[in-house]
Amino acid sequence: MNAPQPLQLHQPSSWLPAHSLTVALDDGSVTRTEHHSDAITGPIEYGWRAYQQHGRNAFTFGIGRLADSPLAGARRLFVCGYSHQWESFYLSSAGGVAYTFKHFGIPWVTLVGRAAQPSVLILRHDGNAATVTLEPIPDLESLWRDGYRRASDGAQLTGALAVQQAMLDRFGVAFPPKQVRALAVGPAAAVTWEGTIVSNPVEKGAITWVTEFCGRGGMGSTLFRDFNIAALLVGGAWEPAKESTKAYDPDFEARFGDRYVKVEQRTTVKYSFDPKTGTGGTFGSNYAAMGDKILSFHYQSVFAPKPERLAQMERFVRGHYWKQFQEETIANKQFEHCGEPCSVACKKMNGPHKKDYEPYHTLGPQIGIFDQRAAERVNDVADAMGFDAIQLGGTLGWLFEAITAGDFDPTELGLPRHTNCAFAASPPTRRSSTSSPTAPRTPTTPCARSTRSSGMSAPPRCAKGSALQRRPSTPATRTRGRATARFTSRTANAARSSPTNISFQGCSARCRSWANTTSSTATISFRRKRSGNGTSRG
Numbered sequence: 001m002n003a004p005q006p007l008q009l010h011q012p013s014s015w016l017p018a019h020s021l022t023v024a025l026d027d028g029s030v031t032r033t034e035h036h037s038d039a040i041t042g043p044i045e046y047g048w049r050a051y052q053q054h055g056r057n058a059f060t061f062g063i064g065r066l067a068d069s070p071l072a073g074a075r076r077l078f079v080c081g082y083s084h085q086w087e088s089f090y091l092s093s094a095g096g097v098a099y100t101f102k103h104f105g106i107p108w109v110t111l112v113g114r115a116a117q118p119s120v121l122i123l124r125h126d127g128n129a130a131t132v133t134l135e136p137i138p139d140l141e142s143l144w145r146d147g148y149r150r151a152s153d154g155a156q157l158t159g160a161l162a163v164q165q166a167m168l169d170r171f172g173v174a175f176p177p178k179q180v181r182a183l184a185v186g187p188a189a190a191v192t193w194e195g196t197i198v199s200n201p202v203e204k205g206a207i208t209w210v211t212e213f214c215g216r217g218g219m220g221s222t223l224f225r226d227f228n229i230a231a232l233l234v235g236g237a238w239e240p241a242k243e244s245t246k247a248y249d250p251d252f253e254a255r256f257g258d259r260y261v262k263v264e265q266r267t268t269v270k271y272s273f274d275p276k277t278g279t280g281g282t283f284g285s286n287y288a289a290m291g292d293k294i295l296s297f298h299y300q301s302v303f304a305p306k307p308e309r310l311a312q313m314e315r316f317v318r319g320h321y322w323k324q325f326q327e328e329t330i331a332n333k334q335f336e337h338c339g340e341p342c343s344v345a346c347k348k349m350n351g352p353h354k355k356d357y358e359p360y361h362t363l364g365p366q367i368g369i370f371d372q373r374a375a376e377r378v379n380d381v382a383d384a385m386g387f388d389a390i391q392l393g394g395t396l397g398w399l400f401e402a403i404t405a406g407d408f409d410p411t412e413l414g415l416p417r418h419t420n421c422a423f424a425a426s427p428p429t430r431r432s433s434t435s436s437p438t439a440p441r442t443p444t445t446p447c448a449r450s451t452r453s454s455g456m457s458a459p460p461r462c463a464k465g466s467a468l469q470r471r472p473s474t475p476a477t478r479t480r481g482r483a484t485a486r487f488t489s490r491t492a493n494a495a496r497s498s499p500t501n502i503s504f505q506g507c508s509a510r511c512r513s514w515a516n517t518t519s520s521t522a523t524i525s526f527r528r529k530r531s532g533n534g535t536s537r538g
């Protein structure tokens with residue numbers, strides 16, 4: 001069998017110059033380096049070389065050689081550097097950002113040193129040359145903690161979204177309106193090694209709700225804690241020559257037997273809209289094909305017999321969680337793209353909420369949530385705080401399982417007692433029936449957040465003495481910023497009456513310390529009333 005031949009792509013007429021900048025954050029010096037056009041393949045090789053040269057003291061941004069082409073999906077921004085999570089070199093990328101970054105006119109940037117104070121790095125091409133500016137953000141913690149109200153529509157933004165919008169309002173006016181994009185870290189970058197770099201497309205000076213991430217590896221934590229950079233503003237006036245996808249058709253016809261546009265449509269049906277399944281995007285398509293292979297309650301579902309797994313899929317996912325998505329997102333064609341022109345428009349939205357499968361599954365069924373309203377709240381908090389929602393879902397699932405199994409005393413972490421988590425109301429499934437189920441250790445101290453001793457019946461109080469409440473659901477039409485702000489201040493207290501009877505519980509006090517928000521999700525109680533045939537395993 002012949003080995004596949006590498007795809008020989010049409011060479012763009014205006015190649016980004018193979019230049020790089022090295023920015024010394026401590027003394028402000030900028031060094032420009034010209035590379036032989038074939039010396040570096042792309043942003044990952046560039047990042048690897050910088051890592052070899054500077055080790056943990058370098059952090060790179062880069063875009064690929066097709067970033068100024070009309071090919072969809074080729075406009076990702078790559079960051080490279082040391083990951084404290086991985087304890088080695090790591091790379092991560094965010095969709096669509098290179099579509100704007102290319103207007104800086106320099107494809108690769110290395111940061112070395114450390115800014116004296118938390119700062120925004122502004123990479124802008126002013127029409128004549130690429131310029132680099134470092135501006136302090138003296139109110140960074142306030143932006144994270146208190147949020148930022150956008151003047152244009154009054155939206156109250158929090159965390160990394162607040163920082164993005166504030167930087168756009170302060171410094172974005174110097175950029176061409178359609179050629180600027182912000183990236184920012186959230187408080188997760190300051191207090192964990194799991195922080196992401198968050199970036200939303202910009203329309204008329206306002207960030208949209210299509211939140212993109214350099215999500216893996218905690219690269220936001222590296223950027224903030226090692227380099228003291230909390231945000232970037234990128235773009236400018238450098239213009240590539242306009243090209244049509246037709247220039248690439250000969251390559252695609254030779255390789256794939258059809259024009260580029262046709263190949264794109266054919267290979268991305270799952271992400272766009274598949275008439276065969278009547279859905280689209282990763283959330284819709286994955287659940288449509290999952291059947292009994294459902295993974296829920298931190299993978300505990302794998303121990304359930306097939307009929308139970310199928311019943312859970314039909315009742316909780318297809319019958320409610322996925323059905324909500326179909327009715328709200330697919331039926332109303334709430335489809336967006338990641339910031340670059342793309343016919344696929346894989347970003348499936350419900351108002352301000354972006355519904356990708358991975359975060360809505362891990363911060364969804366994997367932690368016992370089968371309701372879009374509940375999943376939206378948890379995902380919005382994770383996004384705004386600058387966590388990787390997928391990773392956070394894995395961590396919380398592990399935590400809830402460990403509590404359920406009685407592996408440690410949750411009150412030692414200031415979490416509700418084991419008996420307050422109805423996640424634990426069902427018999428644990430991870431252990432064999434002969435093993436002792438999960439008798440929780442008797443806490444020696446009261447729960448830090450609740451004086452409740454057992455069960456859910458006694459009215460509990462939080463550490464500040466405010467009564468924990470169960471309230472009717474609040475309208476889902478509020479802005480994402482408001483939803484996030486309410487949740488992070490632990491007023492996400494709607495007692496949900498979904499078919500799965502999953503409910504939230506929070507206290508009425510507005511605990512406004514952002515440092516607490518990292519644990520706010522742990523105040524969620526999962527209560528699922530057993531009904532019907534007992535499919536509520538977990």
Ligand code: SF4
Nearest residue numbers: 073337338342344346
């Ligand atoms: S909208 Fe989706 S499919 Fe299109 S380029 Fe962006 S991430 Fe890729």
